Amino acid sequence: MSQNNQLPRISSLNSTLINQIAAGEVIERPSSVVKELVENAIDSGADRIDIYIDRGGTEKILIKDNGCGIHPDDLELAIQRHTTSKLRDQEGLNAIRSLGFRGEALSSIAAISDFSIVSRIPTAEHAVKLEFDPYTSRSRISPASANVGTTVEVIKLFQPVPVRRKFLRSPKTEYLHVFEVLKRLALSHYEIDFRFYHNGKQKLYCPASHQKYDDRIASVLDRPFYNNAWFIDGSIQDIKVWGWLGNAKTARNQSDRQYLFLNGRIIKDKHISHAIRKAMESVMHESRYPSYIIYLDVDPAIVDVNVHPTKQEVRFRSPRTVHDFIYALISDLIRQHTQAGSLVDTDNVLQKDQPERINTSLKINDLPNEYSVSDLNLSENSEDLNHLGIPVMILPGNILITRRGDELRIIDFANLTRHYLLESLSEQIEQSKLKPRPLLVPVNFTFSDEQIHVVIDNSAKLEQLGFEVTPSGPNTILVRSVPSSLPDVDIEQVLHKFINTFQQGVNDTGSALMEVLSAMVEYTAMDYSFTSLSEIKSILKRYTSLGLPFLQKNLKGYWRTINSQELLQILNDGK
Numbered sequence: 001m002s003q004n005n006q007l008p009r010i011s012s013l014n015s016t017l018i019n020q021i022a023a024g025e026v027i028e029r030p031s032s033v034v035k036e037l038v039e040n041a042i043d044s045g046a047d048r049i050d051i052y053i054d055r056g057g058t059e060k061i062l063i064k065d066n067g068c069g070i071h072p073d074d075l076e077l078a079i080q081r082h083t084t085s086k087l088r089d090q091e092g093l094n095a096i097r098s099l100g101f102r103g104e105a106l107s108s109i110a111a112i113s114d115f116s117i118v119s120r121i122p123t124a125e126h127a128v129k130l131e132f133d134p135y136t137s138r139s140r141i142s143p144a145s146a147n148v149g150t151t152v153e154v155i156k157l158f159q160p161v162p163v164r165r166k167f168l169r170s171p172k173t174e175y176l177h178v179f180e181v182l183k184r185l186a187l188s189h190y191e192i193d194f195r196f197y198h199n200g201k202q203k204l205y206c207p208a209s210h211q212k213y214d215d216r217i218a219s220v221l222d223r224p225f226y227n228n229a230w231f232i233d234g235s236i237q238d239i240k241v242w243g244w245l246g247n248a249k250t251a252r253n254q255s256d257r258q259y260l261f262l263n264g265r266i267i268k269d270k271h272i273s274h275a276i277r278k279a280m281e282s283v284m285h286e287s288r289y290p291s292y293i294i295y296l297d298v299d300p301a302i303v304d305v306n307v308h309p310t311k312q313e314v315r316f317r318s319p320r321t322v323h324d325f326i327y328a329l330i331s332d333l334i335r336q337h338t339q340a341g342s343l344v345d346t347d348n349v350l351q352k353d354q355p356e357r358i359n360t361s362l363k364i365n366d367l368p369n370e371y372s373v374s375d376l377n378l379s380e381n382s383e384d385l386n387h388l389g390i391p392v393m394i395l396p397g398n399i400l401i402t403r404r405g406d407e408l409r410i411i412d413f414a415n416l417t418r419h420y421l422l423e424s425l426s427e428q429i430e431q432s433k434l435k436p437r438p439l440l441v442p443v444n445f446t447f448s449d450e451q452i453h454v455v456i457d458n459s460a461k462l463e464q465l466g467f468e469v470t471p472s473g474p475n476t477i478l479v480r481s482v483p484s485s486l487p488d489v490d491i492e493q494v495l496h497k498f499i500n501t502f503q504q505g506v507n508d509t510g511s512a513l514m515e516v517l518s519a520m521v522e523y524t525a526m527d528y529s530f531t532s533l534s535e536i537k538s539i540l541k542r543y544t545s546l547g548l549p550f551l552q553k554n555l556k557g558y559w560r561t562i563n564s565q566e567l568l569q570i571l572n573d574g575k
Contacts, residue, residue: 027108029168030057030157031177036105037152038185041065042264044150047208048193051182055199056174058157058165066149069121072128076139078117079110079132106152110134112164114155118144134160176503179203179450183220184266187259187293190216203450217244217293221257222496225250225291230337234329238299241326245276245333246291248284249522252515257291257500263298267314271323272296279330296322391536400536407561413536414526422521425485426514429464436466436481443479444472445492447499452477454499461509462498465516467491483520490523497523 027033034051041049044067054060070078109115110132120127127146132139158165168174175198186194186206190213196204209216217226229244250257258276260267272294280290302317316322389404400413428434447455455462455469455477462469466483479491497519501512 027105027112027157029177030061030174031181033057033061033109033154033157034063034178035181035185036109037061037063037154038182040105040152041067041150042185042189042192044068046149047191049195051178051194051196053175053178053198056168056171057178058168058171058174059155061154061157062151064149064151066147069124069127069148069150070117070119071121072119072124072141075117075119075128075130075141079106079115079130079139109154111137112161113157113159116153117150118146118153119150120144120146120148122148179503184259186216186220188261188264188266188295201449203448221293222500224493224496225257229291229293230333232294232329232333234325236321236325238302239322239325240297241294241329242297243294244292245294245330247337248288250291251284251288252291254515255289258289259293260296261294262296262303262314263300269314269316269319271316271319272326275323275327276330279327279334283334391533391540394533394536402540410562417526417539418521421485421524422518425483425517425521428485429513429517432464434464434466435484436463436468437484437487438468438481439479443491444476445479445495446476447495449475450503451499454503455495458498458502461502461513464513465498465520467494486520486524488525489520490525493523494520 027036030053034053034057038049038051041063044065046065046067048066050062050064052060052062052064106117111134113134115132115134116129118127118129127144129142129144130139131142158168178198179196182194182196182204186192186204190209193208194204194206195202204219206216206219214226225246226244228249229246231243232245233242235241246257258273260269260272262269276290276292276294284290303314389402389407389409392401392403392408394400394413400411402409402411425434452471452475456471459469466481466486467479468481469477469479472478479495482489482491494516498516501515
């Protein structure tokens with residue numbers, strides 16, 4: 001009840017307020033505008049789309065395409081609510097084939113900005129321009145000069161609703177959100193030429209590419225991903241699955257490189273995500289996320305895309321069938337590459353449930369002659385080496401056998417060493433003790449304009465990691481030093497990793513640095529050619545004596561207990 005004791009009455013909202021409320025549902029930030037307008041351009045049949053934004057899209061967004069255009073008689077109708085050219089009846093709703101159909105995008109955008117459309121259809125002699133005033137809800141139509149297609153311009157987004165404008169982030173953050181949207185659209189439509197400009201500078205150029213995907217993937221993501229990805233292809237009933245699944249080298253600490261498309265639309269599906277992650281368990285550590293670009297081409301009738309306001313979530317008629325098929329397809333792909341000797345993540349090779357303690361009855365004389373242990377005093381106290389035990393032998397593939405009390409242990413020595421280095425380096429970073437090592441000859445690297453800006457803007461973070469970089473040209477940087485602990489690190493790979501990590505902006509700098517640090521260790525060449533087991537023993541003692549936390553952590557990813565029969569079987573198999 002109101003303060004004057006009068007009963008509040010129900011009334012209809014005016015059209016301006018209705019559109020501004022609808023904008024809150026459809027338009028969250030400049031990237032939402034770009035997504036809606038570029039999807040409209042794609043649906044119009046365009047094979048070239050130019051995107052221009054200023055100050056992250058907060059000041060200006062202009063989308064230009066060469067599609068079929070909008071009929072002059074439909075321009076005013078196009079900015080009304082619930083109007084669309086993409087949906088006619090219930091049958092169409094049951095089998096959506098376009099990227100958009102809500103019929104609210106243009107009306108919502110027009111209600112919260114200075115908005116104009118210039119469009120020309122193929123049969124028209126000239127273009128027509130519509131200008132909309134969000135304050136009076138009035139539009140004006142006039143002749144214009146333009147090629148066939150549509151150009152939409154959005155000036156000062158959220159100016160008519162200042163409270164919404166206050167919630168926008170910095171122009172750089174908004175720009176990165178727009179860039180991510182365009183990356184997804186570029187990855188889902190190889191047949192379209194995309195050109196993206198920010199503040200007048202070109203940030204993304206993706207020429208149309210038919211059946212030639214490597215250049216598009218390399219320009220949108222990077223070349224290392226494409227070089228370390230397996231092509232996946234399979235079909236069942238009305239579903240075709242294809243794309244690229246990154247091997248363990250492309251794994252990340254977050255799920256930011258998981259692109260899943262259904263009929264050209266970016267989606268999220270927990271069943272599919274679970275199937276991929278489950279299938280990758282055998283070659284990837286459980287704390288890491290696989291990277292992939294996977295496409296599903298399905299009959300629109302067997303999937304409902306209208307279950308989420310942004311259509312990012314879908315509902316399959318038979319989700320279990322989709323889950324099991326993708327799991328089987330990826331599992332078979334992994335088996336093929338593993339048998340062929342492809343690199344997998346050996347972090348997880350030994351990561352199995354620990355068996356119970358087993359008293360071993362293996363005697364030294366039982367071991368094959370080529371595995372000599374004469375240089376060790378096996379009667380010494382193995383507790384000196386904490387969880388790791390006394391080394392007994394080295395097997396091919398940098399696998400170490402140790403004995404601790406009445407246990408035999410098989411250790412993935414290469415990954416144990418990498419983990420040790422990671423923990424050691426992270427401790428040095430926390431204490432600001434990570435020292436750089438000057439290169440005898442500085443190395444030049446060439447990157448895109450956007451990538452160069454990421455490196456320069458975050459040069460202080462690179463210094464924390466032991467790299468000293470300086471600009472040496474419009475698109476080149478000079479690396480003058482590398483971490484002293486990793487003299488053989490692959491600098492180019494690390495820089496790509498650094499750029500990809502910081503390009504989208506990060507909420508937790510510490511976690512981002514750790515992700516890059518992990519890549520640094522992964523991209524470092526290491527020598528495991530040891531002369532004796534005594535040398536291995538001294539290395540294990542050094543790990544223990546440093547007292548790093550990793551020795552107290554769960555080490556099951558690096559060793560497991562075996563019995564004597566298993567060891568003999570391993571040795572026999574090795575012959």
